[in-house]
Amino acid sequence: MASGFAAWLRSPAAREYFFSTHFWGPVANWGLPLAALSDLVNKDEEFISGTMTTALAAYSMVFMRFAWQVQPRNYLLFACHATNATAQTLNDIRFVRYWYMGGRDAKLKEQSKNGLTEAGAKIEEAGAQVKGKVVEAVEAARKSASK
Structure with a gap:
């Protein structure tokens, strides 16, 4: 062949x-x-x-x-x-x-859900950073007050 x-x-x-x-x-x-x-x-x-x-x-x-x-x-x-x-x-x-x-509606709903999840994660991260800064400031104030 x-x-x-x-x-x-x-x-x-x-x-x-x-x-x-x-x-x-x-x-x-x-x-x-x-x-x-x-x-x-x-x-x-x-x-x-x-x-x-x-x-x-x-x-x-x-x-x-x-x-x-x-x-x-x-x-x-x-x-x-x-x-x-x-x-x-x-x-x-x-x-x-x-x-x-309904595919567009489902996709937009999924995107908004993902957007909210991402926004929540960013807020938690920012809150953790702020908490860390506050803790550092309180410790610095305690050290300066004890001197």
Whole structure:
């Protein structure tokens, strides 16, 4: 199998394929699914555009059908658009959950809870520092009064 593939790579048919739009179109198009996957992992739901994400998912679904119908079938283009449609749909689900199903409220509640916890910790730390300073001042006053 590997030797057959290696022989095909050296053939004129391989050169014809690798220098065609049937190959380079999908390769160039892989930027869309890679960006969608990056958004899926790194982007906060607050910054996802529901309109654009839905449009890109629909676009990829249309071109998945095109990649399947064109002769010869373009499996690379199909895989590219299947990946993009899946990632954009997942981003759309994240968007809907955040803005319409209480995700934003839960996140804000969690942030305020964390903020209060952090503020309480800072207040306790400041109180401990003040207490330490007061104790030092009282001890200094006792020493100066005993002299």
